[in-house]
Amino acid sequence: MSVVIRTARPEDLPMIEALSDQVFRSQRPGQHMASEFPWMYDPMNARHWAVALDRDQVVSIAGAMVWPVVIAGAATLAATTGSVATHPHFRGEGLASQILEQLERELFLEGVRLMQISGDLPLYWRWGARPVGDVAWYRLTSPPPPRRADFRVRPLNPRVDAGLVAQLHQSRSTRFGRTREQLEAMLTVQPLTVVEKGIPTALLVENGEGPAAYAVINHRPFGGRQASRVTEWAGDPDGLLFALTSVPNWPEEGMLIPVLPEEPALKGALAPEFPLRRQPVSWLAKVINGPGLLSDLHELWRERSDRPLRAEPVDRARTVIRFGNDQWTVDVPELAEWLFNPAADSRPHALNEVWPVPALWSEGLNYV
Numbered sequence: 127m128s129v130v131i132r133t134a135r136p137e138d139l140p141m142i143e144a145l146s147d148q149v150f151r152s153q154r155p156g157q158h159m160a161s162e163f164p165w166m167y168d169p170m171n172a173r174h175w176a177v178a179l180d181r182d183q184v185v186s187i188a189g190a191m192v193w194p195v196v197i198a199g200a201a202t203l204a205a206t207t208g209s210v211a212t213h214p215h216f217r218g219e220g221l222a223s224q225i226l227e228q229l230e231r232e233l234f235l236e237g238v239r240l241m242q243i244s245g246d247l248p249l250y251w252r253w254g255a256r257p258v259g260d261v262a263w264y265r266l267t268s269p270p271p272p273r274r275a276d277f278r279v280r281p282l283n284p285r286v287d288a289g290l291v292a293q294l295h296q297s298r299s300t301r302f303g304r305t306r307e308q309l310e311a312m313l314t315v316q317p318l319t320v321v322e323k324g325i326p327t328a329l330l331v332e333n334g335e336g337p338a339a340y341a342v343i344n345h346r347p348f349g350g351r352q353a354s355r356v357t358e359w360a361g362d363p364d365g366l367l368f369a370l371t372s373v374p375n376w377p378e379e380g381m382l383i384p385v386l387p388e389e390p391a392l393k394g395a396l397a398p399e400f401p402l403r404r405q406p407v408s409w410l411a412k413v414i415n416g417p418g419l420l421s422d423l424h425e426l427w428r429e430r431s432d433r434p435l436r437a438e439p440v441d442r443a444r445t446v447i448r449f450g451n452d453q454w455t456v457d458v459p460e461l462a463e464w465l466f467n468p469a470a471d472s473r474p475h476a477l478n479e480v481w482p483v484p485a486l487w488s489e490g491l492n493y494v
Contacts, residue, residue, distance in 0.1 A: 129185065129221065131228050134175035141184035142175060142209075143167055149211035159209060162320055165308075166191050166209070166494060174205070176229040178212075178221045186212040186221035188229050191494050192238055194303035198388070198484050202422035204302070205233050206409075206494040207243040226253050230414050234442075239419035242409045242488060250410050254458040257406035258466030259485020260387070265353065265402045267380045270367045273395075274333075277368045282328035282340060284313035290330065290337040294360040295491065299388045300484045302492045309491060313342070318357055318493045322347035327354075327373060331365035339365025342490045346377050353379035358490020363392040387468060388484045409488045413461045416445035423483065430480045452476050 134142065139160075146159040146167075160167035166174075166189050178186035190205040207229070212221050226249075233241065243250050246257075282291070288310040295301060295309065304312070316326040324347035331339040339361030345354045354377045359366045370381060382402070385393050413419055420427075420437040427435045433450035440446055445461055447454050454474060456464065463470040464477060466485045473481065486492065 129178050129180050129216075129219075131176065131178045131221075131224050133228070133232055134172045134177045134187075136169035136172045138175070138177055138184055139167060139169055139172060142177065142187050142189070145184055145187055145211055145213060146209050148213070150209070162317055163209075163494060173232070174229075176225045176232070178216075178225055180216065185216045186225050188222070188225045190229060190233060190241070192233065192236065193494075195240075195301070195486065196303065197300050197423060197486070198426050199299075200423040200426045202239050202419055203237050204240040204242060204486070205238045206302075206488070207241050208245075208494070210243070210245075210249070222249055223253065230412075234414050237415075237418070239413065239415045239422060241412045241414055242486065243412070244409055244488075246410065250412075251459075253412065254462075255410035255412040256459050256462045256467070258409075258411045258462055259407045259482070260404055260468060261407050261487075262385045262393075262401040262404045263355075264383045264385060264396050264399045265380045266370065266383065266399065269371045269373065269376055272368055272371055273364050274368060276333045277331050277338060277365060278333070279329055279331045279369050279372045282313060282330040284310045284328070287330055287340075288313065291340050291360075291491075294337055294340055298360050298487075299386075300486050302486070304491060312491050312493070316342065316344075318489055319344045319347070322352075323349060324354070329369040329372065331361070331369050333365075338362045339369060341366050341369040343373065343381075345373065346375065350377060353377055353382050355382035356384065356490075358487065358492065363389075363395040366392070367395055384487070384489075386484065386487060407485050407488060409486075411462050411466065411485075413458060413465065416456075416458070416461050419465075420445075420447075426483065427480045433479075435480060447477075449476060449480070 143160045151157050175189045177184050188210045190207045192205045195204040288306050319326045325345040327343040327345040329341045342358045344357050417437040436448045438446045464473040468482050
């Protein structure tokens with residue numbers, strides 16, 4: 127076998143799409159990865175794909191989208207990674223690992239600091255990705271009683287209301303950067319709902335002063351066989367609960383609401399309820415440029431501590447971290463856990479003063 131691994135070109139996209147559908151959509155007639163994720167499969171995004179070719183045929187792939195990201199008010203650059211697939215006849219040769227390394231090298235040169243990847247496969251753990259952050263899921267078995275008389279809820283019109291959503295979206299502590307055009311497109315299509323065959327439900331709550339909250343809901347996914355869930359919201363948590371009062375055909379399985387650690391107000395609004403479960407957020411992450419990421423987030427550390435925090439590369443796999451008079455050398459998986467995982471046992475106690483930081487939520491308008 128003579129396989130060439132390289133960055134993709136626009137002319138490779140038809141073969142990339144065909145392999146993606148063969149691996150991921152063979153059991154879903156009529157569904158196509160390229161139509162569900164049009165930005166990732168756009169020829170303009172070809173440079174964010176890595177491919178392996180055997181005699182000019184694409185046999186292994188990995189794709190990404192590069193986004194500006196805000197983490198607790200600090201700006202950096204991240205890539206959401208997916209569609210990692212190998213043709214069945216070429217599996218077991220280590221191609222997926224080589225593809226991910228090729229993609230990582232290209233993204234590193236582009237200035238990307240962090241890669242998120244969908245799934246929890248051993249391949250991704252060996253590559254150095256780790257779970258980051260956690261989420262508590264609450265289940266409402268019936269619509270909550272209205273708590274505010276001044277709220278009004280209506281279906282969200284993507285074309286008309288995209289600006290209002292953008293305004294509320296800015297209040298989220300972590301988010302992918304979206305243009306108004308992208309927000310409008312995502313509100314219209316709701317790709318996560320398309321993938322899970324749910325009923326797209328987006329609601330806007332207003333009061334006399336303007337928009338109070340929005341809610342994006344994956345309603346009755348997989349033909350109603352699974353619980354509906356809020357995939358994203360922003361604004362007043364009471365506004366979110368008010369929006370749920372207007373959801374039609376309330377599912378027997380109830381409505382799941384995710385509560386992130388940085389959302390204490392929502393947790394307080396759900397005080398009568400109890401978490402159904404707590405689990406890691408749905409994507410793994412790999413820090414591919416630790417010093418660059420820590421430099422981007424330096425204002426966040428300065429807000430939390432008077433002691434300076436610095437980072438220097440040892441090599442691509444290790445970073446030296448200096449915090450005050452303390453110093454540690456950390457590898458790639460540990461750095462992700464130290465930064466994002468509230469329960470990281472290996473993180474030095476001194477760093478709890480500045481870490482963890484909020485993990486990126488990868489559903490709703492953050493979904494690719």
